[in-house]
Amino acid sequence: MVAAEKALWYIESHYTEALSLETIASVAGVSPFHLARLFQAMTGCSVVRYLRARRLSEAARQLADGAPDILAIALASGYGSHEAFTRAFSEQFGLAPAALRARGTLEGLDLVEPWRTAEGPAELPETPRVVHAPDWRIVGIARRYVGGTTQGIPSQWQALYTHPFAQPPSGTAFGVFCNGASDGSFDYLAGFERRDARDPSAGLTRLTLPARRYAVALHRGHISAIRRTWRVFVGDWLPRSGLPVAEAPDFEKYSDDFDTRTGIGDVELWMPLTD
Known part of the structure; x- marks a missing residue:
């Protein structure tokens, strides 16, 4: 398993915890500098952006299912307050957490799913x-x-x-x-x-x-x-x-x-x- 795949696995297994680029890079066995560049090349976004989007996407699923405590979801998603979570959620999806809960459906939301590597890598035109x-x-x-x-x-x-x-x-x-x-x-x-x-x-x-x-x-x-x-x-x-x-x-x-x-x-x- 290469470094980016290790990082993705760790994020998906621990995204409810407090995570930093340094922690994820340590698990992946590379420096934070290298992981940041590698992750960007592999997924098209930064580690921090991916982690944020995954947390908010999972929070959206809970809200659409009618989760009663928005603050509890905010804290589990890594936000220290209801206000900070609402601001980030609204920026990501274009509506507030309470509005999604009232609507009760994920229809129209651009959720970020767990990133998966392709079935075997494509070949380079020449050996590096x-x-x-x-x-x-x-x-x-x-x-x-x-x-x-x-x-x-x-x-x-x-x-x-x-x-x-x-x-x-x-x-x-x-x-x-x-x-x-x-x-x-x-x-x-x-x-x-x-x-x-x-x-x-x-x-x-x-x-x-x-x-x-x-x-x-x-x-x-x-x-x-x-x-x-x-x-x-x-x-x-x-x-x-x-x-x-x-x-x-x-x-x-x-x-x-x-x-x-x-x-x-x-x-x-x-x-x-x-x-």
Whole structure:
């Protein structure tokens, strides 16, 4: 059982208890940093967001069945007060706990069910390789994403390609995930490799990726399916390889033939390893 599956099992077995990312990561046998990135790749959301949604979904089932004590459900769901639970519940489902209990049905609610892994992992187009890469200096547009949402990344790339800095686009394109936090938030830098030492222009960020070892997998096809490739790479191949993952930025490196108009082309997925 790989780390993300261990984490999912533990969450489903203990979601009524006080849980932290550190506790879940310890059970899964990896660092909180690695679990946060792995879980995001496997499920599409952060550990904290998934745990919150699962607790609220189970609370919704109890309320629809007519549970009399909303405060008891709130406390069992990890909330310290009726008010905090009602606020979170309303944000998740668009109606208050008391309203759902009065309605008596789950119809129309978007519940989050226990996440299940697929029947056997899909195959990567090529066997990943281990390389020792030189340092890279990346300049581009950085944004912070909170709550495991990544919908803004395509528009971030659009902003980069229309920026004067990228006219015309030159250098290798990188999408870098860094500065991850326990709540699933992270910084994403969309940029190009730049070797000059000049300060970037206003609105741009410079990041240096130091020389180190990486495991590298290939994504082939449309960019919309890249999360699936990440899931197979970090959720199955990497844990089975036994390679030690480092707490450092991971990134996507776009091939020269990647077509930004169609979203089709080869993309390499790079995971940092300890030396």
